[in-house]
Amino acid sequence: MYSKRVRMYDRPSLPSDLKSTGRNVKLWDCQNDNPIYSGHVIEMTTQDPESFPLPSFDLLHMQWVMNRVAAISGAADISDEDDSDDESEAEPSSDAFTLVDE
Numbered sequence: 001m002y003s004k005r006v007r008m009y010d011r012p013s014l015p016s017d018l019k020s021t022g023r024n025v026k027l028w029d030c031q032n033d034n035p036i037y038s039g040h041v042i043e044m045t046t047q048d049p050e051s052f053p054l055p056s057f058d059l060l061h062m063q064w065v066m067n068r069v070a071a072i073s074g075a076a077d078i079s080d081e082d083d084s085d086d087e088s089e090a091e092p093s094s095d096a097f098t099l100v101d102e
Contacts, residue, residue: 027036036042046052 028034029036044054046054
């Protein structure tokens with residue numbers, strides 16, 4: 001279900017049997033030759049924590065939030081002012097890009 005508004009910290013609702021994005025993108029577990037679905041638990045391990053440390057949960061969470069910010073940046077829209085054919089304005093106005101807020 002598509003929603004025009006999503007709070008930054010809301011967990012996305014994905015069906016547990018989601019098998020692909022519809023764009024021929026899938027995750028695959030190569031060790032046991034099985035697909036990875038939404039809801040699967042992935043365990044990260046390391047043989048050498050000194051040389052190859054695992055990321056902290058806080059860093060993974062920050063990356064998740066930053067990816068969401070990058071994804072919603074596509075919601076930015078150019079204001080109607082820029083639709084004119086007048087090219088005399090050298091610099092775009094400071095409000096040339098606004099977030100769609102409905």
